[in-house]
Amino acid sequence: MAGTKALLTLENFINGEFVPCNSYLDSYDPSTGDVYCRVPNSGKEEIEAAVEAARAAFPGWSARSPQERSQVLHRLADLLEQSLEELAQAESRDQGKTITLARTMDIPRSVQNFRFFASSILHHTSECTQMDHVGCLHYTMRAPVGIAGLISPWNLPLYLLTWKVAPAIAAGNTVIAKPSELTSVTAWMMCKLLERAGVPPGVVNIVFGTGPRVGEALVSHPEVPLISFTGSQPTAERITQLSAPHCKKLSLELGGKNPAIIFEDANLEECIPTTVKSSFANQGEICLCTSRIFVQKSIYSEFLEKFVEATRMWKVGIPSDPSASMGALISKAHLEKVRSYIKKARTEGARILCGEGVDTLSLPPRNQAGYFMLPTVITDIKDDSCCMKEEIFGPVTCVVPFDSEEEVIQRANSVKYGLAATVWSSNVGRIHRVAKKLQSGLVWTNCWLIRELNLPFGGMKSSGVGREGAKDSHEFFTEIKTITIKH
């Protein structure tokens, strides 16, 4: 346990108040490897307190009109926006991502999540059908489910937490959220704004700690009827097992092994910089990142040469450097895991074209123990290699050639995941044919990560269960009833 003197110490937020915990976890600054923060190591007791608060707050909050709840969400969005710089600095330090990404993506998107659901909650309609021959009118209505359990990962901490909190409370639920124990700071900072935004005590409770301890206590609690989870597939399996005896509603947003398919008629001027970004943004720690690049044979050599050249320009730097494209990975254990994949690829005879073990990374003395690595490109690798099958979730991408459309679709679909694919071609017919056949919840063509929050987001196969978005999140966070009136 590190000395606790100058460390930032977080507290749980239960029933509108910050509550200390009797046990804490060390949290590390990924850019130095130093402990800089203490995170509550909560358990069953804290979940009981949060459930009590959320239960008590539910009748009042769920009885408010969507317009009233919308106003609260708008105020919270405004307050987050006013704290944008402070939140971006905190997110970058806590997660290791670049300050530029935190400023331009993570925090603006967190603000947008509240604005978006503040607006979309006002526009849902219900269904109605008539059965005149029996004198009946049928209609549907939706009601909030109750206490929502929300569990989020470390890669986009506030972005993904608010993507759950906003639709859950907009629909009238009260929530207990558990952010990743590796990145808890911005969630704690958001709690400081809730009262000023007009969120009543008990509507949003945030309980910090590890998955096995506090996460499982939340998932197993009989008074929490739904769990929205974003994270890894093995954790989703555990959550599914724990939820089964209670028949909980589950939304599972999991990992990917996302292909980019690059046809010979692709515009390489656009494709190469976008594919470098889709492979290495946020240190490759985005579930939507590309990790298998299939390139049509006739342009393979040209692509590879230009792609490696562009990857070498993707600057690794300390997170506070505004000119850095990539910061530090989340933890020492994760860095070692990512490196172990590269080692395995090498022993299998694959070629590492740039990055880990090939180029030299230079860092300031203070950051030598930070969790940095260079973006790495692997080639001459077989489709059945673990680097081509398993989610690495780091700055590593594999490039392989293909001949035909049918062949590449079959190879792209040959993994257990099905989250996000990109297709690069100037032939609209081909794009449409390929997109239709890909087993992937999201297909971006000639672009990457352009988000339309109204439309369904999520994966198929082992990438998840359910979808998120305006209509989908609303459906998940509400129960529907069919009412029949005989007249």
Ligand SMILES: NC(=O)c1ccc[n+]([C@@H]2O[C@H](COP(=O)([O-])OP(=O)(O)OC[C@H]3O[C@@H](n4cnc5c(N)ncnc54)[C@H](O)[C@@H]3O)[C@@H](O)[C@H]2O)c1
């Ligand atoms: N599909 C998506 O939208 C999406 C988005 C971001 C990340 N991800 C995936 O998340 C993974 C990386 O995140 P991670 O390493 O934080 O995932 P993780 O599964 O280890 O942890 C996610 C969250 O679950 C909690 N948790 C862990 N064990 C638990 C348990 N037994 N019971 C309850 N909660 C538990 C963790 O504390 C954390 O808050 C990758 O697989 C990535 O692809 C998916």
Ligand SMILES: N/C(=C\C=C\C=O)C(=O)O
């Ligand atoms: N859920 C979203 C992104 C997930 C990224 C995973 O790392 C989103 O953009 O809504």
